[in-house]
Amino acid sequence: MKVVVVGGGLAGITAAVALAQGDADVTLLEAKPRLGGATMSFTRDDLVIDTGQHVFLRCCTAYRGLLDRLGMGAHAPLQPRFDVTVVSPQRRARLKRGRVPAPLHMLPALLRYPFLSYPERTRLSRAALGFRGLKLADPATDEQRLGDWLAARGQDERTRRTLWDLFFISTLNVPGDDGSLALAGKVAQTGLLGDADAADIGVPALSLGELHGAAAERLLGKLGATVRLNTKVAAIEAKGPNEFAVQIGRTAEGEDILSADAVVLAVPHEAAARLIPPGALPAETVDGWAGLGAAPIVNVHVIYDRKVMDVPFAAAVDSPVQWVFDRTRISGMHARGDDGQYLAISLSAADEYVDVPAAALREQFVPALAELFPAAREATVTEFFVTRERRATFRQVPGTARLRPQAATDLPGLTLAGSWTDTGWPDTMEGAVRSGLSAVIALREQADNEDAVSELTNEQVNTVDSVREVRS
Ligand SMILES: Cc1cc2nc3c(=O)[nH]c(=O)nc-3n(C[C@H](O)[C@H](O)[C@H](O)COP(=O)(O)OP(=O)(O)OC[C@H]3O[C@@H](n4cnc5c(N)ncnc54)[C@H](O)[C@@H]3O)c2cc1C
Structure with a gap:
């Protein structure tokens, strides 16, 4: 079976890996120059920067399963026990789980x-x-x-x-x-x-680009799948059951069209609404996806000439700072001979910050950090920059559950994936991975020969089945 997966975020990576581990002939198409989607890294003055700090919990079993498949589990360590330092300008506290059940x-x-x-x-x-x-x-x-x-x-x-x-x-x-x-x-x-251990927090010890995108490219290569980067799908045409033409933008050589027996559409909902072929779902369902909207996340990156925070991460109250992470080691700062400290403030629900110039954010957040961490008052800020993800997640307000589609569509061979689909989870890495597995299971359920599509492990099938059970 020839399967094209459109979109190389965690949902598409999960589907592509699961399919390639079966007998499927998989091609993964990603518009950007690298895999990983919303979990992206870039380099700035020899530092590796994640566009947005990501964390997960021990209960994110599907995501952790993907990390293991990518050979990256050891690079995303979990706390032995849920333990969060909460700081305010006046005091600090520790929320740590006890040893009771x-x-x-x-x-x-x-x-x-x-x-x-x-x-x-x-x-x-x-x-x-x-x-x-x-x-x-x-x-x-x-x-x-x-x-x-x-x-x-x-x-x-x-x-x-x-x-x-x-x-x-x-x-x-x-x-x-x-x-x-x-x-x-x-x-x-x-x-x-x-x-009791479900909320223990996991923080990547590698950049997201290494943890997800690069590792996925290596594994998919080993599994014999084709990964095409910088490849934006322009249209998907359904020619019949299990017969699709995936049209990629024009290249110098002319029009680029891939034929496929099955397609997993693993792109954000705005792109999915444009690409989904007629007949796959009722038009009002597809139109409804616009109601999921988008919500921004802003990360404020502050580099000091010395150590100012003495914990790996902290949550803040009575402060504009929400969560702050020490990214010194991950960024490779010490390798470039810098012995300062690199903090990243993660601001969720960041509508009020997403259009504010970096200089104004600096005026607000450098003093805010100094209020929370006394050592920052004496320290010098050597670098300051901001990353903004305008469409970080869908807007997870009341009334959105009914807009999130299931993986299967009315067209045999076409399934949907993405953290915005009906996973029962918030728009998270766990949701993305679950959606990728659900998409493969839906394809498998449609296929005559289940083995031709994928050999999901029992654990993966159970993960998705447990989602279905809860939702039914
Ligand atoms: C700043 C930030 C912080 C976050 N923090 C956390 C966190 O701490 N914990 C957590 O669990 N989650 C977090 N999330 C959410 C998490 O990153 C997402 O839920 C998840 O990564 C979404 O994965 P996805 O594969 O569904 O979608 P995406 O990652 O959006 O992937 C979709 C892919 O499709 C590609 N694409 C789009 N159109 C086309 C086309 N026409 N042709 C080909 N390719 C196309 C895109 O380029 C993209 O790579 C955060 C997100 C952001 C942005």
């Missing part, structure tokens, strides 16, 4: 959390119990706004800003109160209230 593992840390009053801390259990009881697949859950739901469970403004925002702004990429309750519930049920 779930769901009590976070309780001791939360009861000591100094940014909330004692009555506010005792009311946290109301929200936790509420999250546990949520029916995530119920469409009514996704219609609710997180902030309203939390407020109705006694979570006042301060509790929402200094505790719940830590988890939900970064995972849903919209202002804390505005998120979809179903997606927040997914994060809470799986990460915070699931297995």
Whole structure:
């Protein structure tokens, strides 16, 4: 079976690897000069920069499975225990899980959390119990706004800003109160209230370009797949069941068309709406994808002449800083003979920052870091720059679950993938990988000879089946 995968982000990489591990003849087409999609790196003055800091949790089993397949698992270490330093201009605290079993593992840390009053801390259990009881697949859950739901469970403004925002702004990429309750519930049920170790945080120890894109290119090459970079698909024509013509933009040699028995369309929803052939899904379904919108993430990169932060990463409250990461080692700064420290501030739901000039962001964030880390007051900023991802994720607000399509389409041989599709997860690396697996499973279900499409491991099939179970 000849399969073309369109889009080389994590969803497309996952699908291409799974297909190539079977008997499929796979071609992966990616518009950009490298694989990895939203997880991208570039070089600036001998430093390796990720356009956006990425983290994951131990419960991201599908993503971790992909890393293992890429031979990269050891380069994305997980904390032995969930452990987050929370800093404010006045004090610092540590949210660390205890050794007690779930769901009590976070309780001791939360009861000591100094940014909330004692009555506010005792009311946290109301929200936790509420999250546990949520029916995530119920469409009514996704219609609710997180902030309203939390407020109705006694979570006042301060509790929402200094505790719940830590988890939900970064995972849903919209202002804390505005998120979809179903997606927040997914994060809470799986990460915070699931297995005791589910929320242990993983931070890549290599640049994302090395961890994903370069490793995927190597593995796909070994598996005999063809990877074509700088190759933007212009159109996909369905000539019949399991018969497609994938049209690539014109080249010097003329029109470039690939024929395929199957296509996995693993591009963002705006591109998917343009490329999906007529008849694959009802027009109103495709038109509805525009309603998923887009939300930005901005990273503010600050390099100091000395060490100013003494932990690998921290969350901030009562500060415009949300999360801040030490990227000194990953960036290769020491290799260029620089013994300072490189911090990256990750700003999710960054509508208010995405169009602000770098100079103005510098005026705001350098003093903000100095408030949080006293050593920064004496230090000199040697470099400052900003990376902006305007369409980092879809806008994960109420009412979006019904817009997210399943992998299978009405055209045999054409499936959809991407973190925006119906994975039940927020728009994350885990969602992207799950969508890639779902797309391959959907193709396999349509094919006469299942082995011809792919040999997914039982673990991969179980991962996707568990998603289906939850959603049905
Ligand atoms: C700054 C930032 C920070 C983030 N932080 C986190 C985090 O901490 N944890 C987490 O889990 N997730 C995070 N995410 C989200 C995560 O990166 C995405 O959910 C995931 O990578 C999306 O993967 P994807 O394959 O679905 O889509 P994409 O990565 O968008 O891949 C789609 C690919 O399709 C290609 N394409 C588009 N049109 C065409 C065409 N016509 N022809 C060929 N190719 C085409 C694109 O170039 C792209 O490479 C973050 C995202 C950003 C931007």
